[in-house]
Amino acid sequence: MNHRELSAEIIQLTGGEENIIQAWHCITRLRFNVKDEKKVQLEQIKKLNGVLGAQFQNDQFQVVIGNNVAAVYAELEGQLKQDTSTEQDKQAPRSRGINAVLDTISGIFTPILPAIVGTGMLKGILALLVTLGLLHETSGEYQILSSIGNAAFYFLPFLLAVSSARKFKVNEYIALTLAGTLLYPTILDAFNANHLEPIRFLSLPVSIVNYTQSVIPIILGVWLLSYVYRWVDKVIPGPVKVIFTSMIVLVITVPVLLIAIGPLGTYIGTYLEMGTSWLFAHSGPLTGIILGGLMPLIVMTGMHYAFFPGTLQNLSKLGYDVLLLPINLVTNMSQAGAVMAVFLKTKNPNMKSIALSSGISALLGITEPALYGVTLKLKKPFYASLVGGAAGGGFITAVGLKCFGFAVPGLLSLPLYIDPKGGMSNLWYALIGVAISFVISFILTLMLKWDDSEPQPSVSLDPQPMEVKPETSPKENKLPVTVHSIEEKKGEVQSPLTGELVPLAELPDKTFADELTGKGIAIRPTEGKVTAPFDGIVTMVAKSKHAIMLQSMDGIDILIHVGLNTVSLKGKFFDVKVEAGQEVRLGDPLIEFDLESIKAAGLDIVSPVIVTNTPDYLDVVPVHVKGVISMNELLLVTVR
Template identity: 40%
Template structure:
């Protein structure tokens, strides 16, 4: 993927930087909060290179990229100021007001997204370590175990510090003041007070709870901090507010947490963990079936982030998370369904999508390429995956299986499930989750898509490649009646982004205008093409153009034909929209599969369909 090209195309498609209130990214998606939805060119965004799909959920316009979303996000940061915006920078003047659920999901997504990979990576290390002890490969009394355990446990142990940073960014609070507050939560002498009776603060009784790995207290307190900072900055003299503000906030908010917020959040976390535990104890198969069946639906609507705090609450309270186990069935079921598509389909393009999507799902637990690229568009495979997730998830939870670390559900994360519950039920549940959707997809099947353009019947059809890097638009949109009306032939126009014109197919140069503004090409099968750089640019007399070929020269597809200065031509008052047309319509009366949106030179632009094929068809 050309990250810069994808970034530019997506940003233009959503209406430009000026139409974006905020931008964050999660594991696979760019999440935009848009000011004016009517300015989004949804077709152009979907056509952007590297974009798997788009979705509108949680008050956000979501662009699914896949595993390479951080690189695309970084490129957007280079060409805009959006990367510095917080996800809550929305108001009545910045698009539609979001409901409470959407705002909660957006908050959780923004705060937890930067931490997910570190949580998943260290959680996977912890899972492998636990498996090594369970199977007798490592003695947990050795110093080797102590060191490895520290490496795997440190990040989630000091999770309040990490959350302080991301929450401060979201709520627009001072990050280092947030860290000072979070540091007090996990300070060794404070941690040692957990469970100690008769603790007081200036005579006020304190019920000390554990803040190690906690989530709710630091998020709540940073939210309060953000409001208190803004108040103090308006009231304190400029000479002292920079250091007095953090002093007051630490001195007031930390004791407030110990006295009220901490015990209350501990009660809430314990209640949530207890409620989840009750469901998975009384009706474990039902809890597993629901999570296994609906998890990928939650992913589609971006609602899955709401479960991250619940899992961390479970881990903090009990050291286990029952919510996590059935998610493995949900994820592997969709990966199995897309594998079935790869086996059954006769469509080459679909096979090329299905293979990497299957690997991504099985190994990394990232199912968006499978869902958006294959299963959901085909409908039945997605349904088969849900069926596998329901049955497999129910069996896994019926066996009392739980995770002992936060990991991404995938084949690599399985060791996190080995320490609690029935390994036999885990294996059977996963086997069913994989086999059911795979067999349903292969045997019952789905409607296999027919390629948009059939193979040439007589060998004279011609795939015309894009000669430019830019944006493809219908010829009818060219602001010139001759081209737009098709008087010179049919084709596609391109608004160039780079001033370099390349050969769209192997050809003989039959016309090379000295002015460099237009060039005529002829294919060996007889197709003739005209590429006209800009409109009325012949009036420039060759200024700002540099012709690289001459009449009678043979060129190969991708050879450089002309270089031109877009900025100078535009400054001179000329439109650089470039029609690419077939000029012998009697032999090639129609075109197929015209491109739309961002294109790079060498991409398929359209298919010139020969008269002979039309007659046979």
């Protein structure tokens, strides 16, 4: 399923466009606020090809996509015409308590992650280049690159103004103007000149505060702005709204922000910073062990967003973070260790492939594919990863590991652990913490016993069975085929493809999975050739060349459908060798296709082989349900 089709399916199964109030995404998940949770078909969304998991958390509906989330969201955003009218807001369910707080924090901070992660990584690379002597701090190159690296944090109120305005549903440009007043030279110049005597506005003091890199004041200010704007907009007559609404809103909001909300937000940020320092001063290792062991669960529930204000506050005021980013680094490495152990130990080829790809993602800091695709499925590797994370968390908090920039916590973020003031001890602490978490979870996963086998379907046709033994060599996972009685006839269909067998029930396409078009089996081809499965006649060739139908001499109607949703290619990458009405013999070439190009187009190449006149038979039975099958080997048996 390509990104466009996947996003369309997600919208439909989420209750349609009319049920979606707001949609956004983080590094691995699509996130939705919906009107009616009952309209969301959760289990169907989980089964979509390209979806790793789906859940309701903190009054959000979350769909775990993994590394392709940005591409899927781009398609989804284009298909949604979101209505944010007041009437819709009245119909929307309201979050309460902690759920409301987490939903708000998530909605505000998630959209700005690309900017702060990108600039944070640049700061880490600059620190590495300076440490290696490849770049000097007085050079023009360093000064320009450093200004890029610092820009997102210095002007953080502007970024937060936009994301807060979207979350609180108020005009973004007025919110930006609000941020501009916080960073206006009148206040900044007074602060830099140590002019601490407050400015007076209507005899009320305006505190001189440095709002660069601040977090909480602008969020609280935009929240206030949203209420003031709605009130003023109702009062001002329509013909003069454009002229007076924004002016009145700013004249009311800005003084309140500068006199009361801004200083309050600054104090909250200061106490968050002090609270973090106190926590680590009094129970550092214990805090690290608890958070390191529980962080995967915290991330799964979305609770990690509660740490974001404190993390950004610490980075802006102290220049480093000692909580969220270092803990996430070691817990991500513990996930990587567990899935890499699964990759080495498993005999299941599908799980081995998933473990390798998700293990690489986890090493780079993206753990949802590892969590939902491997460790949670197998359970014991997940427990091993919790132990590894706790061990690494205890170590890094005991030594006081610091992260000097914001980035996705993976191996590529290690340069952010180089202390700008000099010395390499902090980086060594990070490397040791990473090694502890990875090695412990890796070894524990290898030692524990876990089951990665896939359930094998059973075949049962009748109380009076007779075994049919196909004239092929015995294979692993072969199931006996039974027929109704000695007098009944069986028809045979040979395999038109070479590849891995996949039961229809495992396909993401419900039409095939629910056997709506008939019984059969699917094949994931390893070469781009389709041949005739019997002697017969071609009854139909699709205009898009991706499917063909044939009828055997004894009346079996077969559909061979190359790939899923390959109709979208409109014949590209396919070369049909026959035409409707043409007689064919077993093994004659029917279609040739470019296997790699179809995969590169983002389409699933698994190919159903269906007996379309299944109701004419007592049953249609696959000879094998797992393993690899060769072209022209017995595939299906029909029973009359």
